[in-house]
Amino acid sequence: MLNAHYAALRVVTVRRAFNLLVKRDDSQNPVAEVVSIEDGRYVSYDFQDWVELSALKLEIEAEDHDWVRTVRVYLAAPRIIRVLTFAKLPREEVKFNRRSVLARDDFRCQYCGKRFQTAELTLDHVIPRSQSGPTTWENVVAACPRCNVRKGGRTPTQAGLRLMREPVKPHRNPTVTVRLSDRRYALWRPFLDRVTWDVEHS
Numbered sequence: 001m002l003n004a005h006y007a008a009l010r011v012v013t014v015r016r017a018f019n020l021l022v023k024r025d026d027s028q029n030p031v032a033e034v035v036s037i038e039d040g041r042y043v044s045y046d047f048q049d050w051v052e053l054s055a056l057k058l059e060i061e062a063e064d065h066d067w068v069r070t071v072r073v074y075l076a077a078p079r080i081i082r083v084l085t086f087a088k089l090p091r092e093e094v095k096f097n098r099r100s101v102l103a104r105d106d107f108r109c110q111y112c113g114k115r116f117q118t119a120e121l122t123l124d125h126v127i128p129r130s131q132s133g134p135t136t137w138e139n140v141v142a143a144c145p146r147c148n149v150r151k152g153g154r155t156p157t158q159a160g161l162r163l164m165r166e167p168v169k170p171h172r173n174p175t176v177t178v179r180l181s182d183r184r185y186a187l188w189r190p191f192l193d194r195v196t197w198d199v200e201h202s
């Protein structure tokens, strides 16, 4: 997703992209458009145009796109949308789940600092459940099985362990990452080359 200046904002789900594309602001103007790269040029489409173009793409280049099936039509999933409004968009709630916690913690055990595969990591309650520790962003961290066992049903202090950093709720969804080596996302490169990802946008 780009802002009105064509700077990359963030990666959004196809569902959210379509929600933005059909949305109108208070003056009935669209709040977002599809940006498509055709023969090296940027071409923009409003939602209705994209619906029509999708019908054509389905016929002639179906294998080049991901498809979203709606009640009546197949729509090509846009790779890029551009937000036209400067108004604030509603913030996407960051989903609290295993994958987001691991992503927030950079797939590192928060006690020994080593990096592990997703399947190897466990989730640890910093203040254990047996001591009324809640299951929240602030109390759940990634831990390797070894550190988790060593910690047992104790707090880090009681177990003589130290957290690498204070767990907090992330500002944006850390689970949405894009492999830019993926052919389908090569389109993003020109925007990412000159981007500051850390700008707070929403």
Ligand SMILES: [Zn+2]
Pocket: 109, 110, 111, 112, 113, 114, 143, 144, 145, 146, 147, 148
């Ligand atoms: Zn560890």
